[in-house]
Amino acid sequence: MTRTAPTRQRSGLPAVxxxxxAMGLAFLVLPLAxxxxxxxxxxxxxxxxxxxxxxxxxxxxxxxxxxxxxxLLAGVPVAWVLARSAFPGLRMVRAxxxxxxxxxxVVGGVALLLALGRRGVLGRYLDAWFGVTLPFSTxxxxxxxxxxxxxFLVIAVEGALRGMDRRFEEAAATLGASRxxxxxxxxxxxxxxxxxxxxxxxxxxxxxxFGATITFAGNFPGRTQTVPIAVYLALETDPAGAVTLSxxxxxxxxxxxxxxxGRWVGGLAA
Amino acid sequence: MTLDAVLRVRRGAFEAAVELRVAPGEVLAVVGPNGxxxxxxxxxxxxxxxxxxxxxxxxxxxxxxxxxxxxxxxxHRPVGYVFADHRLFPHLSAADNIAFGLRARGMRRAAARxxxxxxxxxxxxxxxxxxxxxxxSSGQAQRVALARxxxxxxxxxxxxxxxxxxxAGTRAALRTELRRLVGEYEGCCLAVTHDPLDALVLAxxxxxxxxxxxxxxGTPAEVARHPRTDHVxxxxxxxxxxxxxxxxxxxxxxxxxxxxxxxxxxxxxMVRLADGTELVVAEPVxxxxxVAFPPTAVAVxxxxxxxxxxxxxPATVAELEPHGSTIRVRLVGRPQAYADVTAAxxxxxxxxxxxxxxxxxxxxxxxxxxx
Numbered sequence: 001m002t003r004t005a006p007t008r009q010r011s012g013l014p015a016v017x018x019x020x021x022a023m024g025l026a027f028l029v030l031p032l033a034x035x036x037x038x039x040x041x042x043x044x045x046x047x048x049x050x051x052x053x054x055x056x057x058x059x060x061x062x063x064x065x066x067x068x069x070x071x072l073l074a075g076v077p078v079a080w081v082l083a084r085s086a087f088p089g090l091r092m093v094r095a096x097x098x099x100x101x102x103x104x105x106v107v108g109g110v111a112l113l114l115a116l117g118r119r120g121v122l123g124r125y126l127d128a129w130f131g132v133t134l135p136f137s138t139x140x141x142x143x144x145x146x147x148x149x150x151x152f153l154v155i156a157v158e159g160a161l162r163g164m165d166r167r168f169e170e171a172a173a174t175l176g177a178s179r180x181x182x183x184x185x186x187x188x189x190x191x192x193x194x195x196x197x198x199x200x201x202x203x204x205x206x207x208x209x210f211g212a213t214i215t216f217a218g219n220f221p222g223r224t225q226t227v228p229i230a231v232y233l234a235l236e237t238d239p240a241g242a243v244t245l246s247x248x249x250x251x252x253x254x255x256x257x258x259x260x261x262g263r264w265v266g267g268l269a270a
Numbered sequence: 271m272t273l274d275a276v277l278r279v280r281r282g283a284f285e286a287a288v289e290l291r292v293a294p295g296e297v298l299a300v301v302g303p304n305g306x307x308x309x310x311x312x313x314x315x316x317x318x319x320x321x322x323x324x325x326x327x328x329x330x331x332x333x334x335x336x337x338x339x340x341x342x343x344x345x346h347r348p349v350g351y352v353f354a355d356h357r358l359f360p361h362l363s364a365a366d367n368i369a370f371g372l373r374a375r376g377m378r379r380a381a382a383r384x385x386x387x388x389x390x391x392x393x394x395x396x397x398x399x400x401x402x403x404x405x406x407s408s409g410q411a412q413r414v415a416l417a418r419x420x421x422x423x424x425x426x427x428x429x430x431x432x433x434x435x436x437x438a439g440t441r442a443a444l445r446t447e448l449r450r451l452v453g454e455y456e457g458c459c460l461a462v463t464h465d466p467l468d469a470l471v472l473a474x475x476x477x478x479x480x481x482x483x484x485x486x487x488g489t490p491a492e493v494a495r496h497p498r499t500d501h502v503x504x505x506x507x508x509x510x511x512x513x514x515x516x517x518x519x520x521x522x523x524x525x526x527x528x529x530x531x532x533x534x535x536x537x538x539x540m541v542r543l544a545d546g547t548e549l550v551v552a553e554p555v556x557x558x559x560x561v562a563f564p565p566t567a568v569a570v571x572x573x574x575x576x577x578x579x580x581x582x583x584p585a586t587v588a589e590l591e592p593h594g595s596t597i598r599v600r601l602v603g604r605p606q607a608y609a610d611v612t613a614a615x616x617x618x619x620x621x622x623x624x625x626x627x628x629x630x631x632x633x634x635x636x637x638x639x640x641x
Contacts, residue, residue, distance in 0.1 A: 167357055173344040174316050174351040175371035176422060185370070189361040 032250070039247055040240040047244045055222050056230040057248060063138060063226060064206035067145035071153045071202045076195065078150075079157035080183075101151045108147055109215025116143065116216075140217035141224050145206035152205050153198040160194020161187070200260050204253050271425050273458040277324035277334075279307075279314045285322070286310045286482035292426075292458040299473030300462045301505055307482040308462040312428045315460065316351050317344035328425055328458070345374070350424030354431035356415035358403035364414045365390060365399040371422040389417035393447065409440035416451060427452075429461040433468055442639045445471055466508045467562055467639075478502045494608065495600060497593060507598070509607045510562045513543040515555030515638070538580075538633060547604040550580035550633045560639040565598060567635035568609035571628040572619055580633040587625045590616065597621075601629050 040047070047053060082094050100108055116123040116134045126132040134140050168190060172182045188195070210228040217224040219233065227249050234242040273292040278285065286307035292298045300308050313319040315326060317333065320341070326334040333342045350371075358367045368386035373379065390396045393413040403411055412432060419427065432448060433441050449471055452459055463469050469476050470490045477487040478498075486498040494506045517539060539554030541561050549561055569575070575582060585603030592598075597616050599609045607629060611621070619627070 167353070167355070168359055170318055170344075171351070171353065171357040172359070172370070172374070174318070174347075174349060175374055175418065176345050177370070177374035178345055181374050185374075186359060189359075192361075 035243060035246055035250070039243050043240065044244060044247075047241060048248070050241075052221065052230065053241075053245060053248065056225055056227045056245065057252075059138070059141070059222070059224075060207055060226040060228075060249075061252070063141040063145055064203050064209075066142045067149055067206040068153075068199050068203045070142060070146040071150045071206075072195070072199060074146075075150050075153040075198070075202075076157055079154045079161060080187075082154070083158045083161035097154050098151050100148050105148055105209065105211030105213075106215050109144060109212035112140075112144060112147060112212065112216040116140075135216055136218040136220065136224060138217075138223055141213055141226060144212040144216040145209045148209050148212050149202040149205040152201040153195075156198030156201060157191065157195050160191040160198075163194075164190050196260070200256065204256065207253065208249065271329035271457065273315075273326075273328055273426055273460070275315060275324070275326040277311070277314050277326060278322045279310050279319060280322045281307075281310055281319070284310070284482060286314075286479075288477075288479065288482075288484050290460070290477065292460055294458055295456055296475065297452055297459040297461060297473045299469035299476045300460065300479050301464065301466065301469045301476060302479035303464060303505075306479045308464075308479055309430055310482075311479070312351070312430050312460065312462055315426070316349050316428055317342060317347050348425040350419035350422065350427045352412075352415055352419045352427070352429045352432045354434050356403070356408075356411045356435070358406075358411055358415055358418070360403050363400050363402055364395065364406065364410075367403065367414055368418045368421050371418060375422055385421055386417075389421050390414070393417045393451070407440070408436050409444055412436060412444060413447065416448070420451065420455065423457075425457040427455060427457055427459040429459065429463075431463055432461065433463070433465070446640055448472060464505075466506050467510070467560075467637075469506070470508060470510045470562075471560060471639075476506065478505060495589075496591060497598070499593070507565045507608065507610065508562050509565065509568070509605075510560060511541075511543045511549075511605055513541040513549070513559055513561055515557055515559045515640075516540040516542055516548075517554045517556050539638075541638065543605055545604055547583070549605075549631075549636060551636045551638045552633045553638060555638050555640065557640065562637045562639070563631055563635045565608040565610035566596075567631050568601075568607055569630045570599060570601075570609050570611055570615070570619060570621065571630060574628050575630050580631075581636070582628060582630045585627055585629045587621050587623055587627060589623060590621060601627070603629065607631075 078097060082090070082097065113120065113135060115121050116126070118124065118127050118133055118135065123134060126134065134143065164187070168186050169182050172186045177185065208228055209226070210232065213224070213226060214229050219225050219229050227245055231242050231245045231249070234245060271294050273290065275288075275290045278287045284307065288311055290298065290311075300311065302308050310319065314321055314334075321334050321336050323336050324334070325332065325336070328348065331348075332338070332340050333347055334340065358364075359370065362370065365383065365386045368389050369379075369382035372382035372385055377385070387396070387399060390399050393416055395410050395413050398406065398410060398414070403414070406414065412435070416432070429448075433444055436444060445468060452461075452472055461468070461472055473490060475488065476490050476493050477484045478493065479485070480499065486493055486502050490506065493502065494508070497506060539551045541549050541551055541555060541559055543549065543561070551561065583603055583605070585601035585607070587599055588602045589600040590597050591600070592613070595612070596610045597613060599611055599621060601607050601609060609629060615621075621627070
């Protein structure tokens with residue numbers, strides 16, 4: 001390989017791009033900075049210990065975790081079907097899976113109500129046969145978050161499955177492994193980084209979910225009031241509290257991302 | 271449990287159509303250039319690719335029969351497959367890789383671990399049980415891959431260029447190991463290779479595959495004696511002997527070792543062949559060894575040549591077989607050898623069956639492998 005030595009180090013970027021790039025960055029960073037500037041730092045420790053904050057935080061973390069579990073159980077098989085099978089309408093299915101990504105979350109919430117509400121297409125039977133009413137319960141929070149967050153997991157896992165070296169699955173088959181054993185002992189471990197990356201994305205998306213949740217699950221402190229909903233409501237009555245809650249949400253997301261970054265989120269790029 | 275296969279496999283526009291029969295304990299080497307369809311045939315036998323037509327049976331068990339609509343999926347075939355790129359599972363340790371096939375076939379964890387440990391020892395890497403494939407050398411990885419394929423006791427062992435990914439030194443060592451393992455193996459073994467030495471060392475019989483067809487089959491000696499095509503001549507054109515390395519030896523009162531060859535001082539050595547003949551080789555070697563040299567390395571002379579060739583012996587021309595621009599001469603003597611010479615040389619030397627000549631090979635042309 002031959003390479004001519006550059007006479008002067010040049011970044012190769014046209015100067016005209018620098019200004020809009022700087023503006024774009026400022027636009028992204030400024031609101032976060034404002035949040036930090038206006039944070040009631042002195043009263044913060046006390047506010048953090050208030051039952052409302054703790055309750056909302058506990059519910060948020062719990063429901064986001066459960067929603068991620070739901071997404072893993074349902075989303076990994078969906079990703080597998082999208083990545084590995086061939087049937088007429090596969091492209092259609094793939095498009096459907098990504099619909100929640102582009103759907104306004106509020107619309108998602110309305111759709112969930114129409115499907116699983118007491119009078120819903122499916123919900124009326126849940127109510128009539130099992131006495132189960134989903135809306136405005138913690139389960140509804142989990143479902144709303146899972147609905148919105150699932151595409152993130154499916155896309156990440158499908159990508160990992162497509163990028164995976166299938167020769168290992170062949171080798172496993174010649175060793176007598178059934179398809180299920182191959183999936184369990186070879187495919188899953190090899191795409192584990194992709195699954196974890198997808199789960200992290202899914203979890204952070206679920207943690208911040210607002211529109212679908214408030215529509216489908218409402219706002220009942222301790223039952224369906226997650227941190228984002230609490231932030232929105234506090235903005236009217238207690239702006240300082242809203243800022244505190246926002247900081248908590250940011251902190252949790254950042255901590256999770258940083259904790260997993262080196263080990264797992266790298267799998268997103270792979 | 272003889273392997274009986276008549277198969278036709280398509281891969282795009284390419285089609286391989288071969289007939290194979292391998293007896294238990296026998297090793298058939300399928301040799302041929304890249305793209306001849308060697309791997310295609312192996313994959314079809316393992317059930318990884320479908321047959322276009324044909325039938326594959328192991329003893330009474332039919333694995334594949336297009337006409338009868340029988341197809342046994344790969345995971346239910348009693349087949350072991352060693353891939354050129356070992357394909358060890360990167361997330362499992364060496365021991366767990368070997369145990370994988372046993373576990374998949376229903377063996378309990380503890381029992382599978384024990385068998386895996388035995389196999390690690392058998393292929394000489396017992397100390398690497400806990401190591402993941404990413405940290406194994408290519409030679410170690412291929413040893414583990416061999417053990418993984420053999421551990422579930424397959425009735426048919428398929429070796430797909432098992433030595434091609436290795437460097438020369440590792441290759442010689444593993445070839446020896448492979449020969450031992452395959453020798454102990456009681457099932458049918460099919461090895462695919464483009465290296466004639468691998469084929470001659472490992473195989474009881476050779477089938478030469480070209481463009482999806484078997485152009486010649488037989489024992490290594492038969493195929494080498496009458497190569498049916500130019501390509502076969504090049505492919506299996508190798509004089510190969512078993513012998514015993516004597517180290518740096520004293521011959522005829524003079525020290526052979528330390529002779530000047532090619533302008534540099536090298537340590538020399540001797541190998542005594544089964545017929546008592548001794549060959550001078552460039553590197554000292556001890557114990558059982560293979561000596562190999564291509565027919566093109568053999569010079570044929572009317573009288574005893576002077577000068578540098580270290581190995582020089584009287585022989586009689588037994589046969590002349592033309593192929594392409596060269597003529598393969600079979601020389602009877604001690605040792606027997608094939609020489610490839612030009613048509614001009616045949617005329618000049620007056621080579622004909624019965625003619626007494628001298629054969630000469632330089633020590634540096636001899637490749638020596640521990641056996």
